[in-house]
Amino acid sequence: MTALKVTDLSKTFPVGGGLFRAPKTAVRAVRPMSFEVAEGETLGIVGESGCGKSTLARMLVGLLEPTTGRIEIEGKPLDNADPAAFGKLIQYVFQDPVSSLNPRKTIRQIMEAPLKRLYGMDREERAARIREIFASVNLREDFLDRYPHEFSGGQAQRIGVARALAAAPRIIILDEPVSALDVSVQAQVLNLLADLKSEFNLTYLFISHDLAVVEAVSDRILVLYFGTVVEIGPAREVFKTPRHPYTKLLADSAPVVGRPLKAPEQKDSELPDPLNPPPGCAFVTRCPRATDRCRTAEPKLRPLGEHQLAACHHPLEG
Amino acid sequence: MISFLKLLFRNRLAAMGAVVLSAILILAVITPILPLADPDAISTADRFKRPFSEGHLLGTDHLGRDLLSRLLWGTRLSLAVGIFAALIAASIGSAIGIIAGYFGGRTDNVIMRAVDMLMAFPYILLALAIVAALGPGLVNALIAVAAVNIPFFARNIRGVTVGLAGREFVDAARLAGMGHGRIILTELLPNVASTIVIAMSTTVGWMILETAGLSFLGLGSQPPQADLGSMLGEARSALITAPHTSIVPGVMIFLIVMSINLLGDGVRDALDPRLRSGALTRPRAVTLVDRRGNVPRADQKGLLNIQELETQFHVGPRIYRAVNRVSLHVNPGEAIGLIGESGSGKSVTALSVMGLVASPPGVITGGAVRYAGEDLLAASYDSLRAKRGQNVAYIFQDPLSTLHPLYRVGDQLIEAIQAHNRVPETQARAEAIELLKSVRIPNPESRIHNYPHEMSGGMRQRVGIAMALANDPDVIIADEPTTALDVTVQAQILSLLDDLRRERGLAIIFITHDFGVVAQLCDRVAVMYGGRIVEEGPTETILEHPAHPYTKKLMACVPELGGGKRRLEAIPGLPPVVHELPPGCAFAPRCEKATEACRAGEIPLAGTETHTVRCIDPEEELA
Ligand SMILES: Nc1ncnc2c1ncn2[C@@H]1O[C@H](COP(=O)(O)OP(=O)(O)OP(=O)(O)O)[C@@H](O)[C@H]1O
Ligand code: SF4
Ligand code: SF4
Ligand SMILES: [Mg+2]
Numbered sequence: 013m014t015a016l017k018v019t020d021l022s023k024t025f026p027v028g029g030g031l032f033r034a035p036k037t038a039v040r041a042v043r044p045m046s047f048e049v050a051e052g053e054t055l056g057i058v059g060e061s062g063c064g065k066s067t068l069a070r071m072l073v074g075l076l077e078p079t080t081g082r083i084e085i086e087g088k089p090l091d092n093a094d095p096a097a098f099g100k101l102i103q104y105v106f107q108d109p110v111s112s113l114n115p116r117k118t119i120r121q122i123m124e125a126p127l128k129r130l131y132g133m134d135r136e137e138r139a140a141r142i143r144e145i146f147a148s149v150n151l152r153e154d155f156l157d158r159y160p161h162e163f164s165g166g167q168a169q170r171i172g173v174a175r176a177l178a179a180a181p182r183i184i185i186l187d188e189p190v191s192a193l194d195v196s197v198q199a200q201v202l203n204l205l206a207d208l209k210s211e212f213n214l215t216y217l218f219i220s221h222d223l224a225v226v227e228a229v230s231d232r233i234l235v236l237y238f239g240t241v242v243e244i245g246p247a248r249e250v251f252k253t254p255r256h257p258y259t260k261l262l263a264d265s266a267p268v269v270g271r272p273l274k275a276p277e278q279k280d281s282e283l284p285d286p287l288n289p290p291p292g293c294a295f296v297t298r299c300p301r302a303t304d305r306c307r308t309a310e311p312k313l314r315p316l317g318e319h320q321l322a323a324c325h326h327p328l329e330g
Numbered sequence: 331m332i333s334f335l336k337l338l339f340r341n342r343l344a345a346m347g348a349v350v351l352s353a354i355l356i357l358a359v360i361t362p363i364l365p366l367a368d369p370d371a372i373s374t375a376d377r378f379k380r381p382f383s384e385g386h387l388l389g390t391d392h393l394g395r396d397l398l399s400r401l402l403w404g405t406r407l408s409l410a411v412g413i414f415a416a417l418i419a420a421s422i423g424s425a426i427g428i429i430a431g432y433f434g435g436r437t438d439n440v441i442m443r444a445v446d447m448l449m450a451f452p453y454i455l456l457a458l459a460i461v462a463a464l465g466p467g468l469v470n471a472l473i474a475v476a477a478v479n480i481p482f483f484a485r486n487i488r489g490v491t492v493g494l495a496g497r498e499f500v501d502a503a504r505l506a507g508m509g510h511g512r513i514i515l516t517e518l519l520p521n522v523a524s525t526i527v528i529a530m531s532t533t534v535g536w537m538i539l540e541t542a543g544l545s546f547l548g549l550g551s552q553p554p555q556a557d558l559g560s561m562l563g564e565a566r567s568a569l570i571t572a573p574h575t576s577i578v579p580g581v582m583i584f585l586i587v588m589s590i591n592l593l594g595d596g597v598r599d600a601l602d603p604r605l606r607s608g609a610l611t612r613p614r615a616v617t618l619v620d621r622r623g624n625v626p627r628a629d630q631k632g633l634l635n636i637q638e639l640e641t642q643f644h645v646g647p648r649i650y651r652a653v654n655r656v657s658l659h660v661n662p663g664e665a666i667g668l669i670g671e672s673g674s675g676k677s678v679t680a681l682s683v684m685g686l687v688a689s690p691p692g693v694i695t696g697g698a699v700r701y702a703g704e705d706l707l708a709a710s711y712d713s714l715r716a717k718r719g720q721n722v723a724y725i726f727q728d729p730l731s732t733l734h735p736l737y738r739v740g741d742q743l744i745e746a747i748q749a750h751n752r753v754p755e756t757q758a759r760a761e762a763i764e765l766l767k768s769v770r771i772p773n774p775e776s777r778i779h780n781y782p783h784e785m786s787g788g789m790r791q792r793v794g795i796a797m798a799l800a801n802d803p804d805v806i807i808a809d810e811p812t813t814a815l816d817v818t819v820q821a822q823i824l825s826l827l828d829d830l831r832r833e834r835g836l837a838i839i840f841i842t843h844d845f846g847v848v849a850q851l852c853d854r855v856a857v858m859y860g861g862r863i864v865e866e867g868p869t870e871t872i873l874e875h876p877a878h879p880y881t882k883k884l885m886a887c888v889p890e891l892g893g894g895k896r897r898l899e900a901i902p903g904l905p906p907v908v909h910e911l912p913p914g915c916a917f918a919p920r921c922e923k924a925t926e927a928c929r930a931g932e933i934p935l936a937g938t939e940t941h942t943v944r945c946i947d948p949e950e951e952l953a
Contacts, residue, residue, distance in 0.1 A: 075501050096509075104505055111498050111499065112502050115521065125508060126507060130506065172502075175502065196900070199887035203897060224888075224890050227893065251891060251892070265820065267821070270849065273824055273850040
């Protein structure tokens with residue numbers, strides 16, 4: 013069954029302009045994209061800073077109104093950007109665990125908000141539900157009356173996960189959930205997330221810039237470049253046999269024990285200018301396989317091999 | 331709350347202000363029950379009586395009214411009006427500020443332009459205009475004073491709110507189903523409350539003064555009702571003949587405004603989080619060195635040789651042993667990796683080398699740092715400053731911490747070059763371009779005119795490296811220089827550093843938490859845990875045969891590309907806090923192999939000439 017279906021979703025931000033002036037130009041942070049996530053699946057989303065990962069995520073939870081396109085969760089369209097309507101279906105776990113908890117509220121107050129606002133539970137029901145959730149995420153109940161600054165990053169992130177679970181969503185978007193954590197604590201949180209997924213039958217969208225972490229937790233991986241999906245495929249294959257030259261560049265750049273150090277890219281390659289994007293393929297200035305066709309025609313995402321899709325005129329061999 | 335009051339009263343002036351103000355407030359509150367004469371009872375026979383005359387402690391005014399009584403009733407009225415005006419200004423101004431800051435965009439634009447327009451008028455003119463429009467009277471004066479103070483609150487609170495509204499907990503509240511109103515009231519307001527209190531405590535004094543000013547001009551309280559301003563206004567004509575009629579209300583205004591302002595400043599300082607951590611004390615130029623015990627003797631190892639270094643932070647009664655007898659050396663052309671989790675002491679070790687640890691609270695309490703044999707910890711500030719950049723240079727995680735945001739990168743490079751060598755401007759500029767070229771910045775002739783914010787993160791980090799190279803140092807200490815960068819940029823920076831050490835024979839100490847990075851760049855690696863080195867050896871040996879249980883576990887819990895979907899190894903528990911380290915092995919609480927012996931006492935770093943480990947039951951026998 014399809015948990016999430018996104019059709020032609022895009023976001024354009026106006027730039028410049030003022031109170032009475034029309035915006036000068038626009039940045040296309042997310043270009044029209046379509047994809048599906050199956051129930052129980054973990055879809056990893058990777059890409060470099062500024063490629064539109066967080067913009068996409070914020071649209072999916074209703075924090076940002078899409079410019080075009082539609083979002084369907086379990087077959088039902090969500091067409092108003094109202095976080096409360098989204099909240100019961102899709103939740104968000106934030107990158108910075110400490111800044112995602114209000115410093116002036118106790119953990120109990122933070123946990124109760126979704127139960128009260130989204131489900132209208134009374135006091136006893138809320139207490140029971142919080143007890144259940146805290147047991148699932150291995151947090152002690154006496155944490156409930158403390159304030160956020162008293163917790164370590166790993167604990168705070170578990171509280172963030174607990175809050176997301178309190179809304180009983182079908183889908184959880186994890187936006188760099190472990191990158192602010194210590195390496196020895198990262199694995200604890202990742203394993204907890206895996207357990208919760210099977211316990212509550214959840215679907216995950218896992219955003220990260222750490223390729224190895226994404227590969228370790230995802231079923232499929234979606235590679236974003238400059239607001240466009242350049243490749244989607246099974247986690248096992250995407251980095252092992254990349255079809256898009258950008259995916260290959262990413263995979264070759266990741267530091268791996270036992271691989272000699274080399275810069276996999278020319279030193280002077282230029283990133284595309286968001287205000288003045290190139291007409292054809294956005295990767296053309298950095299691509300070793302680029303031809304004239306790449307400079308004029310935008311490549312479309314098309315199936316290559318059994319499960320992989322890539323947007324490239326001259327894809328690599330599988 | 332208690333600690334806040336303690337902090338507040340440590341400030342003598344604020345305490346004095348509080349005492350004076352409370353006395354005045356108490357008097358104002360109990361005025362109705364005091365045995366006072368009727369403040370408005372006229373008795374022309376008793377005009378202008380001097381203070382201390384029979385029945386009139388402070389004398390009488392031009393209509394023979396009792397000044398003491400008028401003073402107390404007037405004070406009561408002035409305080410009430412001032413405080414009321416402050417409350418109104420604070421509520422309306424804060425509401426405007428929060429709304430503008432929270433909604434942002436167009437709402438913000440429209441509201442703040444309107445506020446700017448209000449602020450463009452001279453303050454008192456605006457108040458006069460409002461009273462002129464509404465007609466004289468105390469209530470209208472109050473409205474005018476409140477109105478002219480609204481922009482101040484609106485601007486202040488908006489600034490704080492903008493910062494808060496971008497925080498993730500506000501998004502989280504929206505996803506929890508809260509509406510805008512509830513978010514403003516329950517999420518934002520508690521966080522801006524202290525700012526509102528500060529703004530109020532620093533402005534209420536002026537508002538009292540402004541109301542008094544309007545009354546003085548006859549636009550506020552109307553006769554016969556007394557407030558401090560109107561008392562002054564009526565006394566004006568008799569300033570020479572009966573000065574006490576002016577002095578009495580004048581002194582009171584002075585006392586009120588002074589005490590409120592002193593207290594307000596105290597409140598502001600006490601609520602300032604920076605003051606609470608004692609950070610307002612000026613840091614020293616070099617880290618304080620207070621070595622107890624003997625300085626280790628020079629042992630001719632490496633170009634830069636850190637010996638038994640001990641750096642601590644003394645915060646109140648607590649002592650954080652951030653670096654605990656760390657020894658490390660690096661040879662020319664060699665790259666050594668320092669690996670460990672956050673808080674393990676990597677950065678403090680690095681900063682101690684050139685005395686860059688903030689003091690207070692940092693103190694170097696033992697060991698030596700030798701550069702070409704010379705003990706840097708014993709060096710004078712001047713010789714240390716000459717060596718910073720010239721011999722040992724740093725690259726930090728955030729290049730913005732070394733680049734000044736308001737100067738062009740070229741000018742900063744030129745300044746760095748000229749700081750150590752007196753070369754003419756044109757030559758320095760040519761060298762700067764050469765440097766940018768050597769860190770592979772495309773088109774350096776034009777890039778030299780960029781400001782730091784005009785460059786991408788990877789570009790800036792290259793400029794950071796160029797700055798570090800400006801004076802041709804022999805040792806570079808790089809503290810997580812690539813952690814904030816994307817993988818493709820990281821790969822470029824790493825290969826750049828690698829080339830540099832091969833071409834120039836640079837010695838590199840590379841701090842990171844990523845084994846992949848260490849494996850690719852470093853010849854040797856030292857693993858830190860809880861302020862100590864727990865294992866050191868050649869990179870290959872350690873990656874293939876880690877001897878310390880912590881090293882082994884740490885490597886297992888970092889996923890590596892190419893492993894496919896899988897469950898990761900996790901280390902239970904948390905890294906230790908370095909002010910309450912357990913005796914014996916710091917890793918014992920998280921180690922599966924821990925025994926009584928591990929917790930008993932100090933465990934030495936032991937092993938072979940090249941590979942050492944601090945564990946009594948290592949994973950590999952080091953022969
Ligand atoms: N200014 C300070 N005041 C008090 N304690 C400090 C200060 N700076 C650092 N510390 C403490 O010193 C210890 C070592 O910190 P350090 O910054 O060296 O860790 P690190 O290994 O570099 O961590 P990270 O990976 O987070 O950069 C920590 O426990 C830290 O809390
Ligand atoms: S379309 Fe052309 S430029 Fe773009 S990635 Fe493919 S080969 Fe490279
Ligand atoms: S000394 Fe003991 S507790 Fe420490 S790492 Fe070795 S076996 Fe574990
Ligand atoms: Mg550090």
